[in-house]
Amino acid sequence: MNSCAESGCEERAAVRIYVPWDADRDVCAGHARVLVQQDGVVAEPLDGGDDNW
Template sequence: MECEEEGCDAEAAVELHIPWDANVRVCPGHARTWAQKDGVVPEPMDGHEDAWP
């Protein structure tokens, strides 16, 4: 599955639980940016546990 961020073709490895919006699946790079926002909870997707600390 591809990262759901517009213009990114990287593989999604993290599901972000965003309280004010729908959950999204993104690559580790975008997950790092999103994870800094209050309330966002990143969770590694099955099989990608090594891609997210």
């Protein structure tokens, strides 16, 4: 598994987020919870990722 794409985070990526105004990226569950609260951001769980997001 890849690491979270967010700067300074070393957690395992569990979710791919699709951001209309920025690059799509794989992030950990914690960052996904925050990022998907923005309008237009869509999240998709990665295979084998953390199911607790």
